[in-house]
Amino acid sequence: MVQIMRTKIVSLLLIIILSMTAVIGCGKKNQSTDEDSAQVAVEETTEDSNGETVIDGDKTTDDYTIKVGYGGSLCEAPIHIAYEKGYFKEQGINVELIKLNPGTGFDAITTGKVDVNFALLASLVDPLSNGLPAKITTGVHTGCDKVLVKADSSIKTAKDFVGKKVGVASYTASPYVFLRRVLADNGVGVTVENSEVEFVVYGAADLPLALENGAVDAIAMNDPSAYIAANEYGFTTLFNSATDKPYDEQYCCSIYMRNEFIEAHPELAEKYTIAIQKASAWVQENQEETAKIQVENEWVAGDAVGNAEVLKTFNYIPSAKGAYEAFEIVANQMQEIGMVNEDVDIDKLVTNSFKLFEGLPEEFK
CATH class of the missing domain: 3.40.190.10 (Periplasmic binding protein-like II)
Structure with a gap:
């Protein structure tokens, strides 16, 4: 009887050990499967603007949809191209493009209707000196x-x-x-x-x-x-301003973002800036194709041939530093001619009006 009992105990212990081994084995299998899935997610591929496969390793975990304001002007080409040629997708960001009526851009930023917008650098000086809750992140081009x-x-x-x-x-x-x-x-x-x-x-x-x-x-x-x-x-x-010195070397259009968006989604703000900079560089090398894309997709009015000639007078050399320097020049001169209050500290205005991201491509910083 004792022998039978001992045999049953040994058998029970063997069953328990085998069960634990199976559980551990399953756990390892599941862990391996999860790791494999994660690797697939990181290496998920898309096609770039040339139809070539690129690894989407920059995909962000922030799935917030950026509200992008635009007005339908020709010089907003980088926004149109970033959308049509996949530069937003390449950065792994979601965007919603919102058409704004002329003259409503600053209100749209202030009220949160849009998170980012496109504006002439000189037109931003006075609003920013008067408390517009936004910052410039890059210059886009000269001219206009x-x-x-x-x-x-x-x-x-x-x-x-x-x-x-x-x-x-x-x-x-x-x-x-x-x-x-x-x-x-x-x-x-x-x-x-x-x-x-x-x-x-x-x-x-x-x-x-x-x-x-x-x-x-x-x-x-x-x-x-x-x-x-x-x-x-x-x-x-x-x-x-596209051809007359010294204005031809000073940035005209720029990207600016509302402060709350930058604070809540700094990674998205940086990635959006990079997407626009890359799209700007593409525009510089492909003015005729850009104009064709803009007209065919009804981003702008006019004809592609004429619009391309205008685009060729602009210099799409995206730069955060370039915008910073141009803003300082314009702000100082606007104060001298009475367009900015004499009590405004221009040095502080310039510093407070920009968000310069560290992760921008070196050629665009």
């Missing part, structure tokens, strides 16, 4: 602003603007800032105390007709509208 006169105009130089009337879209628009800077650089009074030129606001679409009808002596506009107006009415381009 033009001043047009009629072909038979008596205005040939900056000095000829004295006593003349100029049409602008608004008193904060980049072309208006550009012209005031040009005039000030050439000794023409544009301050409140000494204003030798009269500026008049018209709807952007009405500016060409105002010049054609003689209501104003010159107009300040952005491309591609300026390019189209010059061709349609035979206007002469007197000043061009």
